[in-house]
Amino acid sequence: MQRTTMDLWVGLFVMAGIGALLFLALKVGNLGTYSAADSYTLVGNFENIGGLKVRAPVKSAGVVVGRVTDIQLNTETFDAAVTISIDTRYRFPKDTFASILTAGLLGEQYIGLAAGGDETSLKNGDKIMKTNSAIVLEDLIGRFLFNKASEGNGSGSDKN
Amino acid sequence: MPRRIVVGIRGVGHRVIDSIWRLGYASRFFLLTLLKSGTSFRRFGLIIRELYFTGVLSLIIIVVSGLFVGMVLGLQGYETLQRFGAESAVGTMVALSLVRELGPVVAALLFASRAGSAITAEIGLMKATDQLAAMEMMAVDPIARVVAPRFWAGVISMPFLAALFSVVGVFGGYLIAVVLIGVDEGSFWSQMQNAVDFRYDIVNGVIKTCVFGVAVTAIAVFEGYDASPTAEGVSGATTRTVVTSALVILGLDFVLTSVMFRGMS
Numbered sequence: 001m002q003r004t005t006m007d008l009w010v011g012l013f014v015m016a017g018i019g020a021l022l023f024l025a026l027k028v029g030n031l032g033t034y035s036a037a038d039s040y041t042l043v044g045n046f047e048n049i050g051g052l053k054v055r056a057p058v059k060s061a062g063v064v065v066g067r068v069t070d071i072q073l074n075t076e077t078f079d080a081a082v083t084i085s086i087d088t089r090y091r092f093p094k095d096t097f098a099s100i101l102t103a104g105l106l107g108e109q110y111i112g113l114a115a116g117g118d119e120t121s122l123k124n125g126d127k128i129m130k131t132n133s134a135i136v137l138e139d140l141i142g143r144f145l146f147n148k149a150s151e152g153n154g155s156g157s158d159k160n
Numbered sequence: 161m162p163r164r165i166v167v168g169i170r171g172v173g174h175r176v177i178d179s180i181w182r183l184g185y186a187s188r189f190f191l192l193t194l195l196k197s198g199t200s201f202r203r204f205g206l207i208i209r210e211l212y213f214t215g216v217l218s219l220i221i222i223v224v225s226g227l228f229v230g231m232v233l234g235l236q237g238y239e240t241l242q243r244f245g246a247e248s249a250v251g252t253m254v255a256l257s258l259v260r261e262l263g264p265v266v267a268a269l270l271f272a273s274r275a276g277s278a279i280t281a282e283i284g285l286m287k288a289t290d291q292l293a294a295m296e297m298m299a300v301d302p303i304a305r306v307v308a309p310r311f312w313a314g315v316i317s318m319p320f321l322a323a324l325f326s327v328v329g330v331f332g333g334y335l336i337a338v339v340l341i342g343v344d345e346g347s348f349w350s351q352m353q354n355a356v357d358f359r360y361d362i363v364n365g366v367i368k369t370c371v372f373g374v375a376v377t378a379i380a381v382f383e384g385y386d387a388s389p390t391a392e393g394v395s396g397a398t399t400r401t402v403v404t405s406a407l408v409i410l411g412l413d414f415v416l417t418s419v420m421f422r423g424m425s
Binding site: 005006007009010012013014016018020021023024026027028029030055057064097 | 209211403
């Protein structure tokens with residue numbers, strides 16, 4: 001075969017290969033939507049994180065604004081210290097409320113941020129003061145049964 | 161009776177020593193190939209020629225298999241996921257299984273049987289027809305001139321082939337799930353993008369393909385170079401290339417997966 005045609009084919013092959021890698025990175029993967037390069041980290045202490053995992057999304061108003069990067073147990077207070085990294089494009093006020101929510105009935109758990117009204121915003125390494133734990137199904141059922149039982153005793157006034 | 165036992169033990173020992181010797185020989189050959197790669201990079205035309213034969217000519221089998229694998233994943237994924245009402249996650253399933261496992265592994269298996277066997281047969285036949293010996297007579301190092309370009313061409317083309325396999329597979333899944341069955345197109349892509357992480361899934365997949373590329377081509381050139389210079393020897397070497405490559409790919413895949421994806425719960 002002619003050298004030039006061979007060069008042409010190999011050039012096309014390599015370009016198609018690089019194109020495929022780019023397609024994987026940008027269209028299949030999340031490189032196009034979120035990059036970890038420009039982000040800042042926040043820490044939040046949760047009483048119970050349920051099934052939250054590292055790399056779970058952090059959403060505000062349903063928009064993915066960051067990811068969970070680390071989960072540790074704080075051995076002094078015995079609650080979970082969750083580190084999240086948030087895109088620098090998004091700034092949240094100091095009194096932002098972080099809660100652990102579930103996507104759908106069986107979906108994965110994520111952190112939802114609800115912005116407060118404070119004028120100063122959270123900086124890199126800041127701590128989120130207001131947190132809301134994950135809803136654990138067993139606790140929920142336990143509370144429900146307890147309420148039912150107290151209703152059955154005829155003292156329905158002190159149910160909460 | 162004791163004599164027979166001694167012979168049996170001796171047979172076991174002989175085999176073990178033989179295979180360890182061969183492993184050592186293969187490793188030395190691999191290092192020698194790396195050391196003598198300079199020539200093939202200075203004369204890059206040699207690698208381009210081999211890229212055409214190992215890369216471009218493997219495209220058709222890679223693309224067609226990728227399309228079918230993706231379509232089957234789309235069908236099966238939809239079949240299972242729609243029981244849980246999660247049919248929009250079919251894109252995630254197709255993309256993750258292709259990028260993490262099937263893309264690298266199946267592309268490497270196809271590459272071993274398409275290009276690896278050809279490399280072994282070519283080098284083995286060169287040896288059988290004394291072309292390698294003739295090169296040495298002309299003071300041309302056959303490892304630098306014949307083996308190294310083929311090795312590097314295989315290493316370079318493997319990641320590209322696997323990436324193309326994954327992309328075509330995702331497209332096949334898209335064809336089945338979105339075009340044929342009617343899963344929502346927006347959630348197909350957005351759920352996929354949410355679930356597939358660049359660093360964690362795609363880079364790890366590319367690392368896998370690079371490792372497989374090195375393993376398959378190293379086995380192929382070694383078996384070719386080591387083949388007995390007869391018609392039977394070449395055919396045996398070609399078979400050994402495909403069988404050893406397949407086993408090495410699957411074994412390495414398990415090792416790499418357990419290192420890469422274990423810490424992630």
